[in-house]
Amino acid sequence: METLTDFSQSLALTEYIANAKRKKEVTIIASILLSAILAMTFWCVVNWYIFHSKEAKRKAQLTHMFYIEPVGGEEDDQEVQLFNISTISAATNNFSQANKIGEGGFGPVYQGRLPDGQNIAVKRLSQNSYQGLQEFKNEVTLIAQLQHRNLVKLLGCCIQGEERMLVYEYMPNKSLDQFIFDEARKILLPWEKRFGILKGVSKGLNYLHHESILRIIHRDLKASNVLLDDEMNPKISDFGLARIFENEREETTRRVIGTHGYMSPEYVMDGHYSIKSDVYSFGVLAIEIISGQKNWGFHHPDHELNLLGHAWTLWNEGRALELIDPVLEESSNDTKVSRCIQVGLLCVQHRAEERPTMSEVVSMLQDECGILVEPGEPGFFSGRSFRWTGPASWDCNNHSVNGLTVTTLTGRL
Template identity: 60%
Template sequence: MIILCILSWWKWNAAIKDCWKRDKTHFSSSISMKGRVDLSGPSDNTQEAGNDPELPLFTFDFIASATSNFDESNKLGEGGFGDVYKGLLPGGQEVAVKRLSRSSGQGQEEFKNEMILIAKLQHRNLVRLLGCCIQGEEKMLVYEYMPNKSLDAFLFDPTRQELLDWKTRYDIIEGIARGLVYLHRDSRLRIIHRDLKASNILLDGEMKPKISDFGMARIFGRDQNQGNTTRVVGTFGYMSPEYAMEGLFSGKSDVYSFGVLVLEIVSGRRNNSFHNMTNIINIVGYAWRLWTEARITEMVHPTIEESCSMAQVLRCIHVGLLCVQDHANDKARHAIGCSYASE
């Protein structure tokens, strides 16, 4: 009986390995077939709603040439996944190349997640993925280039804050909200971003916002409202209390992060810049104190006081505070999760 059990286990294990190898070969060949495109740059043709968009596969040599062999002068930034470089395709199109670091402890899973997710998402307030590179140990994502980089580069820079008048800030808030509504309700996939913050909001040449970095995102089924994880990822300060403490995430988690962003955009202050204030640990606590003391207008950044409609600013602050309610099931956060775009 022992010999028969061992023999059965061996045959089952061999069958599993054989199946895995066949699936891996099929997956690689599928990517290769999709990657046979004109390397002068991906087409701008819009995919039909019912079809998965093709994701062009670039070679390592092609991307190295586009970025001048990843020259330091083309480096746009870096993160836990690796570095981002500016590149120029032969047709003249500028691109941003996210290169997964070989020493990155978090990148492998996040890279695959981002590649699969964002290739299926099309919205004017989401950054567009143009292609990828999977060659040996090299893994890279090629995005449309955002000339104004990220929101935090303007919002928290004393020399550039003045470039963000109230109309621009309001348009950015509205654009982020529209992008979230698409992710949560209007796309074919229901996506929870899980890492919404100022550095993940990119700005195009017209200062229009685009949500980026979907490495931490999760897909929800249409009937699924909440998920749970033992691995809490994201950025403290933007995390909702139920996610940071219990690992529970849902659309309300992104709504909480959106509320923090709104308060940052109105005040021009980082979420974690209040450590020197008594009994204030972040921008949420600061806003609630001013609100309860009827001093909320003090939160408005001085550079926008003259250009703004104070009624509109106060409405944005009110929306931000509704989004950052402590309890996920609070009617206010629940309601705002369904209506923040139309507001």
């Protein structure tokens, strides 16, 4: 028969076993919880590391993408600012139509305001843009190196996922074409303002060709790529098609990209471009500024000539002043106007070697008493609309987007 002592010992043993089980269960549960916590912590640390490694790699790639080795031993920081897409989205009110101020070959352009109050213009690469990452990189890497009062200032860029955006200083008066080709607004640009714009654009091009650390051919100078600040001072924009050149020789390309009416004959016909290609474009722009008419699509009831041909005819007949925009008649200076027409015609001469350099153009516009030579025949002046008619052995695949023409030449080049 079990005694009381044996019962007590049995009860104590049972409690001991139960306590041991509870301790083991607690230990197991604690171990599981601790393992889970450690696993979660490890997972968080790994993901944090992966995320920041990817972000660091992305920034490193962008830095490499948009960094140009300083020219001439310069050690200044040449990197552009990288904007987060959320910052740009907030600045432009989520890219609202109310903030849209224009559209070009690159894509739509929006006005925005950064948190510090600075006004910006944002160019957003559209999905159907003819321009791609190469043009995007080209514009960033080139303009980041340039500092001149007549060149638009690039503040930075944004590249996240499929998004490609360029962030510029905001130019409140937008582009020159919205004034000189608008019957209601062209009166806001009297002669002295237009003359100042001509001189400013010439100085900006001269800087690109002869004075900047990178010698650059713009290749797409036109009225819509000349922006105006709050005082109507001009700034050249859009460097997506620009090219660096190291000497005065002519370069050749199979891919001719430019805007109808502004491209030089040698570039359109043969794919040859040089600083004289920009000079030709400047000459067209000068005639347009003076006349208030577009070269491409110009119509005159008495002949089939385009604007350049019309200007050259008037010059040869001693009636050059008839070219002037009627709204300028009261504000213009006949001597200055005649000289600017002559400079414009010298710039659009058919043969590239006969055109002046931009440094010579700047001198011509500043020295109002200097003697100028007589201009020769302009390029592309004989008809209202030029159509490329190269040799049959060549292929010409041509398409146009927002005034820009992309032509691929194959054969002799």
